[in-house]
Amino acid sequence: MAVILNTKGLCKSFGAVTAAAGISIAVEADSVVGLIGTNGAGKTTFVNMVTGYLKPDAGDILFKDRDITELHPRDITRLGICRSFQIPQLYDSLTVFENLVIALGIRDRNVHGSVFSRTFKLVPAANPLVVGAAEKSMQRFGLLEYRERAARVLPEGVRKLLDIAMALVSEPEVLILDEPTSGVSADEKFTIMDMVMGAVRSHGCTVIFVEHDMEIVTRYSQRIVAFYEGRILADGKPGDVLSNEQVQTYVIGGLRSLGTAAPGVSHA
Amino acid sequence: MTRTDKTPFILLGALVVLLAVGPFLPKWLFLLTMSLGKGLVVLGLVVLLRTGLVSFGQGLYYCVGAYAVGSLSQFASVRNALLLLLAGTLVAAILATALGFLLANYRGIFFAMLTLALSMIVYGLLVKTSALGSTDGFNVAPASLLGKTISGQGNQYPIFALACIVAFVAAVLTNSYLWTALGQLSSAIRDNEIRVEYMGASVRSAIHTKYVLAGALAGLGGAVTALTIGHIDPEMAYWTTSGEFVFVAILGGTGSVIAPFLGAIIFEFIRTYAYQYSPNTWQLVLGTAMLLVIIFLPAGLWSAFARLRRRT
Amino acid sequence: MNEFLAVLVDGLIYSSWLFVIALGLTLIYGVMKILNMAHGSFYALGAYAAASMVGYWLNRGHAPMASYGILIIAAVLVGLIAGPLVERGLLRFMYGRDEMVLLLVTYALFLILEDVIKLIWGVNPYFVSEPYSLLGTIDVANLTYPYYNFILIGVAVLAGGAVALVLQYTRQGKLLLAVIHDREVSLAMGINVSRFYLVTFTVGTALAAIGGALTAPTVSVVPGMGVEVIVLAFAVVVIGGLGSLQGAALGALIVGLVRSAAVHYLPQVELFCIYTVMALVLIFRPKGLFAAAEVRKI
Numbered sequence: 001m002a003v004i005l006n007t008k009g010l011c012k013s014f015g016a017v018t019a020a021a022g023i024s025i026a027v028e029a030d031s032v033v034g035l036i037g038t039n040g041a042g043k044t045t046f047v048n049m050v051t052g053y054l055k056p057d058a059g060d061i062l063f064k065d066r067d068i069t070e071l072h073p074r075d076i077t078r079l080g081i082c083r084s085f086q087i088p089q090l091y092d093s094l095t096v097f098e099n100l101v102i103a104l105g106i107r108d109r110n111v112h113g114s115v116f117s118r119t120f121k122l123v124p125a126a127n128p129l130v131v132g133a134a135e136k137s138m139q140r141f142g143l144l145e146y147r148e149r150a151a152r153v154l155p156e157g158v159r160k161l162l163d164i165a166m167a168l169v170s171e172p173e174v175l176i177l178d179e180p181t182s183g184v185s186a187d188e189k190f191t192i193m194d195m196v197m198g199a200v201r202s203h204g205c206t207v208i209f210v211e212h213d214m215e216i217v218t219r220y221s222q223r224i225v226a227f228y229e230g231r232i233l234a235d236g237k238p239g240d241v242l243s244n245e246q247v248q249t250y251v252i253g254g255l256r257s258l259g260t261a262a263p264g265v266s267h268a
Numbered sequence: 269m270t271r272t273d274k275t276p277f278i279l280l281g282a283l284v285v286l287l288a289v290g291p292f293l294p295k296w297l298f299l300l301t302m303s304l305g306k307g308l309v310v311l312g313l314v315v316l317l318r319t320g321l322v323s324f325g326q327g328l329y330y331c332v333g334a335y336a337v338g339s340l341s342q343f344a345s346v347r348n349a350l351l352l353l354l355a356g357t358l359v360a361a362i363l364a365t366a367l368g369f370l371l372a373n374y375r376g377i378f379f380a381m382l383t384l385a386l387s388m389i390v391y392g393l394l395v396k397t398s399a400l401g402s403t404d405g406f407n408v409a410p411a412s413l414l415g416k417t418i419s420g421q422g423n424q425y426p427i428f429a430l431a432c433i434v435a436f437v438a439a440v441l442t443n444s445y446l447w448t449a450l451g452q453l454s455s456a457i458r459d460n461e462i463r464v465e466y467m468g469a470s471v472r473s474a475i476h477t478k479y480v481l482a483g484a485l486a487g488l489g490g491a492v493t494a495l496t497i498g499h500i501d502p503e504m505a506y507w508t509t510s511g512e513f514v515f516v517a518i519l520g521g522t523g524s525v526i527a528p529f530l531g532a533i534i535f536e537f538i539r540t541y542a543y544q545y546s547p548n549t550w551q552l553v554l555g556t557a558m559l560l561v562i563i564f565l566p567a568g569l570w571s572a573f574a575r576l577r578r579r580t
Numbered sequence: 581m582n583e584f585l586a587v588l589v590d591g592l593i594y595s596s597w598l599f600v601i602a603l604g605l606t607l608i609y610g611v612m613k614i615l616n617m618a619h620g621s622f623y624a625l626g627a628y629a630a631a632s633m634v635g636y637w638l639n640r641g642h643a644p645m646a647s648y649g650i651l652i653i654a655a656v657l658v659g660l661i662a663g664p665l666v667e668r669g670l671l672r673f674m675y676g677r678d679e680m681v682l683l684l685v686t687y688a689l690f691l692i693l694e695d696v697i698k699l700i701w702g703v704n705p706y707f708v709s710e711p712y713s714l715l716g717t718i719d720v721a722n723l724t725y726p727y728y729n730f731i732l733i734g735v736a737v738l739a740g741g742a743v744a745l746v747l748q749y750t751r752q753g754k755l756l757l758a759v760i761h762d763r764e765v766s767l768a769m770g771i772n773v774s775r776f777y778l779v780t781f782t783v784g785t786a787l788a789a790i791g792g793a794l795t796a797p798t799v800s801v802v803p804g805m806g807v808e809v810i811v812l813a814f815a816v817v818v819i820g821g822l823g824s825l826q827g828a829a830l831g832a833l834i835v836g837l838v839r840s841a842a843v844h845y846l847p848q849v850e851l852f853c854i855y856t857v858m859a860l861v862l863i864f865r866p867k868g869l870f871a872a873a874e875v876r877k878i
Contacts, residue, residue, distance in 0.1 A: 051466070077468040089466070091459040102456050105449035106469045122440060124447030125272040170468065322680050370863060377615050377679055381818055382862050385855045388811055392851030507811060511687060518684060548698040555691030562685060563673070 004029040004206050005050070005081070005174055010059035012045055012230075019045035020056065021230040027174075027206060032197075034217040034238070035210045037227030037251055043210045044086060046227070047178050051083050052076045063174070078110050082172035086179045086210075088163035092152040096143050096162055099151055100134040101126075103169040110170070133169075140199050141165045157184040157192060164196050175200055177209035181216055189213060193220055214252060218242065226251050275443050275525060282526070283436040290428055297424040299540060301496045303533040304431040306516065308438055308489030310528035312482030313517040315442065319478055320458030321375065324510050325383030326486045328390050329360040331505035333487030334494035335400065336360070338408045349411035349418040349430060353491045360487020361480055368479040372472045387505050394502035405501025408494050420496040431492050435529060438485060443525045445481065450474055486513075515558055521568015531569065586723050587840045593729045595836025596736035597791060601809060602816040602828045603739055604787030610760050610823030611780040613679060614671065617686040619788050619813055620806030621693035625662060626789025627796040627805060628697060630654040631706040634796075638710055647711045648731070655793035659786020667781040672774075690810070698803050705800040712797035732794055739787060740829055747825070756780070760823065815858040821868025830869055 005027040012020040019042045027033055035043045048054040050061055052073040061069045068076055091099050105119070108130065119127065138144045141161045146154055151162065160180060167175060180196060181189040193216055200207055211217045217224060217238065224241040226233040228251060234244045241247055290297060309330050316323050333356035340346040340355055367386060374382055395403050410419030416426040445451045453474045456464050461471045494500050503509060512535075520531025542550050565572055605619045633654040634647045666689065674685050715727035747753040759766045759776050767773050792806075799805070816835050820827025838857055842850045861868065 053462075073465045074468045074470055077466055083466065089460050089463040091456050091463065093459055094455055098455075102449075102452055103467055105452055106464075106467045109449040110468045119448040120444050121447070122444055123272060123276050124444055166463070166467070320680075322684070374862070374866065377683060377822075378818075378862065378866060380680070380683060381615075381814055382859065384811065385815065385858045385862070389852055389855040389859065392849075392855060395851065396848045508807065511691075514684070514687070548703065549695050551691040552695035552699075555688040555693075555695075558688035558691070559670075559685065562681060562688070566681075 001028040001030070003027065004064055005208075006062040006065075007046075007050065008060045008062070010046065010049055010056045010061070012042075012049060012054060012056050018230040020049070020059075023059070023230075023232060025225055025232070025235070027208060029173075029206055030204055032201075032207045032220060032222045033209075034221030034224045035208065035227060036212070036214070036217055036224060036247075037233075040229075041227035041251075042230045043227050044178060045230075047083060047176055047208075047210060050076075051081060051176065077170060077172075080170075080173040081176065082167040082170055082174070083176040084160070084164045084167045084178060084180060086182065088156075088159040090151040090159060090162055090166070093150060095148050095150055096138065096146045096154070097134055097148065099162060099166060100137055100169065101130055103166045104130045104133050104137075107170045137165050137169065141195055157188045160184060161192060161195065168199060171203065172205065174206045174208065177207065179210050179212065181211065181213060189216060190219075214242065273443070273447065276440050278526060279436055279439050279443075283432055286432050287429055290425055290432075294424065297428040298420055298496070299536050300533065301420070301424065301428045301431045302493065303536040304435045304529060305489045305492035305496060306513065306536065307529035307532035308435060308492065309486040309513050310516045310520065310532055311438065311442055311525060312485030312489075313513055314520070314522045314525070314528050315446070315454070315478050315485075316482050317517055318446075318454035318458065318522045319475060320454075321475070321478075322380050322514060323383040323479075323482065324380045324507060324514060325385075325387035326482065326513050327505045327507065327510035328383070328387035329364060329483040329486035330490035330493070330509065330513075331387075331390060331394070331500075331502065332363055333357065333360045333490030334500040334504055335394070335490075336487070337491045337494040338406060338500045339400075341409050341411065342406060347409070347412050349413040349427075349495060352411055352495065353430075353434060353488060356491025356494070357484050357488040360490070361484035364480045364483025364487075365476075368476040368483075371479055372476040384507050384510065387510055388507055391502050391505040391507075394505065401501070403502060405499060405503075408498050408500060410498065411495050418495055420498055427496055431496070434488065434492065438488060439525045439529070442481070442485070446525070450477065454478070515554060517568075518558060519561055519569055521565075521570035523567060523570040523574055527568060527570035534569075582722050583844060585720065587837070587844050589720055589723075589725065590843070591833075591837035591840030593725075593732055593836075594840055595832045596732040597795065598812060598816050598836055599736045599829055599832035600732070600739055600794070601788055601791040601813045602820075602832055603743065603825070604784035604791075605813045606817045606820065606823055606825065606828045607743065607787070608781055608784040609817065610825075611756065612671075612675075612777050613763075614682045614686065615679070615814075615822070616784070617683060617810060618666075618689040618693055619686075619784075620808075620810035621690050621697070622658065622662060622785045622788040622806075623792035623795075623809050624697055624801075624803075624806035625658045625693070626655040626792030627801045628701050628706065628792075629658045629789070630793035630796045631708045631801045632701070634708045634711065635706065638708070644710055644714055647714070651711065651793045651796070652790065655789035656786050658789035658793075659782055662789075663782030663785035664778060666785070667778050671781070672777075675777075690806075694803065694806070703803055705802045706796075707800055709797050728797065735790065735794060736832075739790070740825065743783075744825060812854065815854055818858055818868060819861045821870040824868065824870040827868055827870040 003026045007023055007025050010020050010023040023046055035046070037043050045054065049056050052071050052075070056069065060067060063079060063081060068079065091102065138147060143158065143162060143165065146158055151159065154162065164177065164180060181192055184192060197220060221238055223236065224238050225235045226241055226247045233250060234241045234247050242252065309326050313323060313326055336356045336359040337352045340352060346352060371379060371382060394400060400406065410417050410421065412418055413430065417423065418427045418430055420427060453464060453469060457471055457474060464471050490504065516531045516535045517528065519535065520527035539550065542553055561568060601623060605616060608614055608616050630651045634650050637647060637650050638644060670685070670689065674682055712726055712728045717724045717726050747757060755771050756776055759771060759773055763773055816831040817828060819834060820831030835854055835857060838853055839850060842853045
């Protein structure tokens with residue numbers, strides 16, 4: 001299968017903290033990859049680098065063989081990589097409907113691109129195509145009942161769904177979900193993932209998601225990459241990775257490993 | 269489900285009423301024309317306010333637009349009112365484009381302070397420029413259009429009518445802009461810039477565009493004022509002038525393009541009469557009104573009006 | 581060389597004046613995150629109160645030398661009365677709202693205070709020049725300076741030093757530093773943030789009033805004297821970095837010396853150059869010369 005997203009030797013440090021020390025991952029098109037690791041292992045930094053929010057100190061990021069390392073998030077979005085956020089990034093004072101309409105409006109503009117907006121009318125009116133697409137999106141993610149509620153007052157699970165819905169508005173080729181079920185109650189987690197996966201996989205999309213919940217990771221991913229202190233501990237099929245001794249010690253059984261030396265430094 | 273915006277029709281109705289009623293209210297024409305001029309500046313401010321940016325320096329463009337008109341009139345003997353208005357708007361727009369590159373990098377307090385500083389720089393420059401009359405400024409000769417004299421002296425109906433038409437066009441165009449995909453970005457930018465960037469839009473370029481629009485409107489407002497009063501001076505760029513525009517913007521709110529003009533008319537009327545009766549408490553009234561609006565009606569008077577309409 | 585010395589002395593005097601005013605402004609911002617647009621009004625209040633009290637004192641035939649103490653007392657009184665009144669009566673209800681909303685609230689306050697001053701003291705100018713001329717003059721570099729001007733330098737050093745010492749070495753000062761860093765965490769730790777806000781605002785106001793009181797003998801005290809001060813104070817504070825004490829000192833020095841040089845060599849650009857320096861600093865070091873570190877957002 002073709003490799004759609006390829007990172008080579010990504011490095012990033014924040015002062016004395018190494019968030020990434022040579023991260024190389026080749027993601028195949030249409031696959032579902034789960035990223036796991038303890039807090040501070042470098043997962044979100046990886047996502048931030050791939051989506052252009054942070055510039056790596058070294059290394060390259062290739063999207064469909066095109067170098068996107070130096071690109072800005074908005075260019076990367078336009079190319080076809082979208083993401084959702086650990087803390088949902090919404091327009092808090094606007095309603096669910098308005099959030100989606102704005103997202104669709106920009107997407108429409110990016111697709112048809114022009115200097116003078118084709119939405120400029122002397123007697124303005126809501127664009128029925130945009131409204132229809134917003135309705136469809138709300139339906140797909142079960143947001144219809146929250147249509148007129150301001151994003152600020154929504155329950156956390158709904159905020160997450162809206163965040164993901166907005167990311168999907170541009171129908172990306174690669175969707176990166178940063179902890180899609182964190183902060184959501186246990187029974188809602190599967191509902192959300194089912195909804196998202198259903199919406200996404202129907203039109204062929206590569207999904208990369210960061211998760212802490214091992215059940216979710218096992219259920220939904222075809223491949224798992226385990227992070228630890230800026231390095232990749234293991235990368236492969238879920239069964240293999242999750243039964244890997246180091247992954248068990250340093251990622252899954254996190255607390256038990258306090259006091260033990262990091263892998264590759266010494267053997268205790 | 270298409271919701272058509274009624275604003276252009278309300279504006280058209282207002283235009284027709286004003287033009288029709290104008291000849292019967294000769295004593296109020298000056299005040300109304302001044303209000304429309306100031307309203308234009310406030311309209312630009314509202315575009316920025318929706319984006320979460322408060323400019324304390326719109327006086328810069330207000331002044332530049334006025335001085336452009338004055339200079340062309342005084343030194344190049346241009347008398348065509350339309351040409352003068354266009355010149356004022358254009359000069360302000362060009363300056364706003366240049367300064368916008370710098371200002372689009374700032375938000376919140378820094379944006380406010382930088383706009384203030386820039387307007388004070390222009391004030392300082394004008395005060396020391398004797399060729400332009402220093403602190404006294406200079407007079408603007410009456411303009412003309414289609415054979416009619418456009419001036420605040422004598423028959424004020426022509427300039428009033430011109431101001432009405434100009435304000436109408438500006439309001440309709442601005443309203444249409446605010447409905448476009450980029451125009452709607454205002455509240456999005458105010459709420460979450462990161463999300464806007466991740467949606468594939470450039471926050472910086474959106475803000476730059478809005479700033480240029482605000483500058484152009486302020487320049488147009490200044491040009492109208494210059495023709496109406498017939499006199500310009502550096503005080504137009506002083507930060508307290510910009511503060512007045514901010515006050516009217518807060519008073520009216522950002523809910524509609526009609527609010528700035530209504531707010532400006534209310535402001536001018538109160539100012540004229542309050543000043544006559546008690547010049548030493550005028551600012552007290554202003555300040556208190558502003559506090560009341562901020563505390564009880566944070567979305568401005570227009571929001572109260574809109575709430576009433578929804579209930580009936 | 582003489583000219584240069586004159587620029588230096590003038591600059592230092594002007595810088596001291598700026599520092600005393602800017603110190604209050606930056607303190608209030610640093611602690612309460614409020615950019616107080618009414619700061620110039622407190623300056624004016626200080627000037628008027630000082631002019632009135634000293635005028636009254638001298639008219640009664642009391643010792644002229646005591647007028648210096650009266651100036652300070654008048655200013656401190658303004659701080660002690662106006663500060664808590666404004667903080668408890670108005671600002672307290674606005675905490676937690678956006679910075680810009682607070683800015684507009686202080687702008688409204690400025691408008692109100694300008695008229696309050698006119699209502700209390702009328703519109704005619706006040707003159708109280710005795711303290712200015714009383715100490716005599718000194719000749720520096722062929723130019724005559726009243727000794728009075730050097731009081732300003734002394735006050736600036738004292739005020740700056742006092743605030744710095746309090747922040748660094750007293751327990752209250754350290755608690756204040758905690759509040760400056762994070763209001764919510766401080767509240768959670770049991771620090772009486774509300775009291776610190778009150779004290780800070782009062783001190784800041786008193787400092788502005790002291791600036792005004794010390795200026796009163798050197799000018800005619802008129803309505804509107806606070807208007808230009810605000811913009812100058814902003815320039816200084818922004819140059820140095822909002823909330824930074826060293827920044828206020830450095831900013832005051834820079835603005836003071838630049839203005840002094842302008843006045844001596846190119847008077848036409850006086851007004852222009854101060855705002856240009858501010859604009860330049862904002863362009864190259866947007867957070868000022870002493871800026872704080874930024875936290876990651878996502």
